[in-house]
Amino acid sequence: MIRLRKGTVGARFTILYAGVFLLSGVVLLALTFVLSDTEVASVGPPPPGGDGMTGAQRHILQLQRQLGDTEANQSRQLLVGSLLALVVMAIVSLLVGRALARRVLRPLRLITAATRRISADNLDRRLAVSGPADEVKDLADTIDGLLERLEASFAAQRRFVANASHELRTPLATMRASLDVAIAKPGVPAQTLVVGDRLRTQLDQVDQLLNGFLVLARAQHGALAEAAVVDLDDLVTRALTGHAAGIAAKRLDVTARLRAADARGDAALLSRMVQNVIDNAVAHNEEDGWIHAETVREGAEVRFVVQTGGRVLAQGDVDRLARPFERLGADRTGSENGSGLGLSIVAAIAAAHGGRLDLLARPQGGLRVSIALPAGATA
Numbered sequence: 001m002i003r004l005r006k007g008t009v010g011a012r013f014t015i016l017y018a019g020v021f022l023l024s025g026v027v028l029l030a031l032t033f034v035l036s037d038t039e040v041a042s043v044g045p046p047p048p049g050g051d052g053m054t055g056a057q058r059h060i061l062q063l064q065r066q067l068g069d070t071e072a073n074q075s076r077q078l079l080v081g082s083l084l085a086l087v088v089m090a091i092v093s094l095l096v097g098r099a100l101a102r103r104v105l106r107p108l109r110l111i112t113a114a115t116r117r118i119s120a121d122n123l124d125r126r127l128a129v130s131g132p133a134d135e136v137k138d139l140a141d142t143i144d145g146l147l148e149r150l151e152a153s154f155a156a157q158r159r160f161v162a163n164a165s166h167e168l169r170t171p172l173a174t175m176r177a178s179l180d181v182a183i184a185k186p187g188v189p190a191q192t193l194v195v196g197d198r199l200r201t202q203l204d205q206v207d208q209l210l211n212g213f214l215v216l217a218r219a220q221h222g223a224l225a226e227a228a229v230v231d232l233d234d235l236v237t238r239a240l241t242g243h244a245a246g247i248a249a250k251r252l253d254v255t256a257r258l259r260a261a262d263a264r265g266d267a268a269l270l271s272r273m274v275q276n277v278i279d280n281a282v283a284h285n286e287e288d289g290w291i292h293a294e295t296v297r298e299g300a301e302v303r304f305v306v307q308t309g310g311r312v313l314a315q316g317d318v319d320r321l322a323r324p325f326e327r328l329g330a331d332r333t334g335s336e337n338g339s340g341l342g343l344s345i346v347a348a349i350a351a352a353h354g355g356r357l358d359l360l361a362r363p364q365g366g367l368r369v370s371i372a373l374p375a376g377a378t379a
Contacts (some may be wrong), residue, residue: 018097175203252288255292256293271349279342303371305369322346322359353377
């Protein structure tokens with residue numbers, strides 16, 4: 001049975017090949033019958049009979065009539081046989097046309113499959129189609145040129161992030177040193193010491209974030225610099241403990257189901273990933289809401305899942321949260337609720353470790369954040 005997808009190039013090629021084949025058959029059949037009728041007409045009708053005809057003439061006349069009847073029967077049989085043959089060839093032409101279409105489009109299918117396997121993480125791959133310099137190879141070379149330009153653009157962007165993060169660490173270190181000197185002087189008021197401690201904590205967090213950007217930029221160029229086995233359940237426990245004040249302020253009901261889940265990667269980046277997810281769950285939760293955190297190992301993957309309650313969200317809006325500076329509605333535009341980079345950094349860290357981030361708008365309301373990472377060790 002022939003399966004043709006409507007609107008595809010393969011279907012159009014199949015119909016075109018079959019149509020040309022059938023049209024040729026119809027023209028050939030018509031020419032056969034025209035020539036056959038011309039030959040019969042050239043024989044001419046038998047001469048009219050008469051009483052003056054001899055026996056030999058009457059015998060010849062009888063033979064001519066029999067020959068005419070035989071030719072008429074043969075013409076009818078030829079017509080019926082030709083029509084049956086045309087029907088059979090119509091089916092055969094579709095099969096042959098489909099085979100020809102598949103053969104012609106095979107290079108395009110290979111190019112499509114190879115292009116789909118290329119992502120932002122392996123832009124160095126090329127199609128490298130070999131063969132004659134035809135339209136298909138020209139298309140493949142054009143795509144290779146596009147990939148080369150994209151690779152250069154991505155590399156320049158990653159170098160900029162790495163260089164900017166590195167340059168920012170110098171003034172940050174200067175600020176930390178100046179702050180340490182200022183609060184170390186004798187006679188500093190207690191209130192100034194409290195503010196200094198808070199600033200030092202914030203500077204440390206910024207330093208960790210910049211260090212994470214540096215490692216992430218290196219990871220996007222290749223393998224992670226310092227990969228180790230990291231306990232995700234321990235990271236989640238510490239993140240929840242660090243957000244105890246915010247959880248208490250909103251009177252959130254927090255439940256955790258943390259099972260052994262070891263991932264392999266950079267400890268600082270994975271810690272930042274978990275911190276961002278928990279911070280997002282606390283900061284964008286409602287009063288008297290709830291948070292459920294879970295870690296589990298599933299085959300060769302470990303999964304970290306955080307669910308929160310709240311209003312019903314549109315999945316289309318949720319899908320955009322992994323992009324930089326994307327927020328949900330007016331309640332997420334205030335500066336006190338972050339810069340809109342939290343989940344985009346989570347997605348980047350997960351991708352750098354060979355994992356993925358999935359965001360799901362819960363039908364009952366709220367958000368489900370799921371991160372899958374390669375397991376760190378065999379079970």
